[in-house]
Amino acid sequence: MATPLRLGIAGLGTVGGALARLVEAKRDALEKRAQRRIEIVAVSARDRMRERGFSTEGMAWHDDPVSLASHAEIDAYVELVGGSEGAALESVKAALNRGIPVITANKALLAHHGVQLAKLAAKKNSTILFEAAVAGGIPVIKTMREALAGNEVARVYGILNGTCNYILTRMEKEGLTFAECLAEAQRLGYAEADPTFDVGGFDAAHKLAILTSLAFGCEIDLDSIFIEGISNVAIEDIEAAAELGYRIKLLAVAQRTDTGIEQRVHPTMIPTKSALAQVDGVTNAVAIDSDLLGSILLAGPGAGGNATASAVLSDVMDLAIGSVTPTLGVAPANLTPYKRARMRAHEGGYYIRLSVLDRVGAFASIARRMAENQISLESIVQRRRDSDGAESDVAPVVLITHETTEAAVRKALDLVSKDGHLKGEPHMIRIEDLSRD
Template identity: 60%
Template sequence: MADALKIGVAGLGTVGASLVRIISERHENLATACGRAITVTAVSARDRTKDRGIDVTSATWYDDPAAMAREGDIDVLVELIGGASGAAKDAVNAALERGIHVVTANKALLAEDGVALAALAEEKGVLLNFEAAVAGGIPVIKAVRESLTGNTMTRVYGIMNGTCNYILTRMEKEGLSFEDCLKEAQRLGYAEADPSFDINGNDTAHKLAILTSLAFGCEISCDDIYLEGISNITQDDIRAAAELGYRIKLLGVAQRTGGGIEQRVHPTMVPHDTVIAQVDGVTNAVAIESDILGDLLMVGPGAGGDATASAVLGDIADIAKSRPGAQTVPALGRPAKSLEPYKRARMRSHEGGYFIRMRVADRIGVIAAIARRMADNQISLESIVQHSANGERDAPTKTIIMVTHATTELSIRNAVKAMESDGYIVGKPQVIRIEKP
């Protein structure tokens, strides 16, 4: 049996502690499966005295993870600190410069510097693995990077943030407000004290940018993503969606178009009878459309210590099974220098159906004015429903709910802008895209 693979773990939070525990508990099985033992020989975290429920007394402790990467008796750095800069970035760079393998769950770092890190890993002849960075325990990175080689992928999309999916699920099933669901998510540990990164869509955007690069062979571009969060979703939207046969999910969508690549993250109405509509709670789902295989949907735990540690351990096992001198798999599926420059498609060229909810003054001619603005922009309506505000027949405002046939983003925005200029809309209209997977 080959010499043991020596691991240095930077970050002993929920995921790091789970990883160390699993490696200890399954030491013999891992050695049999990988052909060599996997041993944690070094660790780094901020607090040496914290009880994490694991035994790391046999490992060398480093207060500085970058020092561990530069000097530690390790073959692999496992970076579980998080963040696009600071200690995480320093440690990963130090490890790659030294010529040792890196496993990371850090989607923010990869979204910002993934191409440069991939190039450095290739230069040094080592692996940069990051299965846990996207969709937790779902093995989507390996599927796109390796298993689907030869396929031409046209679209990837999915539910990639458990916090948002949990909130939207509870809003629908229990009739709670967004604010109440967010507080409960924070109490249960599904949302951070500052949840903005999740609920504004940034977390999903980072994951989507990584998947886009792998699927379409282009450079990572997390700054070219149309972004909307879920904080403006109300019970009115949830109920209207249900009445129309839809559920609301926060989706990340990337697709190849004639004008380039379109990336977008936003609340989306999906038909109730589709598989992705049934994905509830903190569960994630990623769908891939390709020419040879067709449509593939992977569903599973998107977060949590054990789920994420499972993905990290899979990456470590791949390294343990590799042999010195063997060809390494490029981190982004192809050599970094051969990645195509990212060409952004105009978001406003997106085509599909739309849900529009607006409050309007209850006066003669409003419905006719709405119909005229829609016709002016070549928008065909599938349905239009009018409700009195708060159920009062004599209320001064009405709620208008429209569902359009396929149209363009530009047409919808122009129509809404024109209606706002007409002066009969009260407040801000709600516009939600409809996806029909």
């Protein structure tokens, strides 16, 4: 039987602890499958005395992840520290410089430094595995890096943040406000005390940047992603979407166009009948459109100790068996430069919510501004006013546009606002039909 695969794990929090317990509980089954033993021989964490549900006896303890990666007698380094800089980045570099493969769940690290690290791994005849970095326990990285190797991907999109999906689901099903749902998500541990990274769309953007590289064989370009979070989604939008036959999701989309690659993260109205619309709560889902398979959908738990540890363990087993591919699917030298697509018409149109001051000429002025920017309106609906009579001088209005560009919509809305006919800021949500372009 082959020599054991010796692991060094940096970070023994929720995921690291779950991974250690899984390796211990499934030791015999893993050995039978890999034809070699999996052993955790070195660890690093902040608190040596914390109870974690497993014993660290016999494991070399390092207070510093960089020390673990640099000096421990290990065959693979598992980075579960988190963050795009500092100890996470330096420890991964240290491991790769030794020629030791790295396993990580760190999407921020890869979104910011993935290409640089992939080049270092290739130079040292090593690799980085990161199944757990995107969509938790869903095997989307392996699917895109290996199973779809013979396919040409046209588009990858999905629900990549469980916190946002939980909030939007609760708002729809229980009629709660964004603030109420966010507070509940924080109480349950689905959202951090500072939820900006999740609800602002940044977490989903990091994951999308990685998927884009795998889908199109290009360099990672986080800065080219348009990002808009869900904090401005109101219960009125949820209700209007339902009446129009849509549900609102925070959608991450990357697609190839004639002029380059388009990447965006934003609230989106998607048809209620679509499979993606049925993905509720903290669940994640990723859809991939390709030339040979058409459209496939992967869905499952996007976070949590066991789900993420399961994904990390799948990478461990690949190393143990010897099934390893280049970090980003192709050799770094073969990654194409990222080319950002030009602005184009959005085929699904836009939903626009306005609080229009109830005065003569307001509606005519809005229609004129839309026409000046070549925006065709499918419908104009005046929503019901508050039942208590509040804001009686304001008429809630919803506009649905035909295909147009976002630049045209934003220019028109800016002019409408300057005309002085609105109370507050206009609110816009894209409408996607999710059919293949």
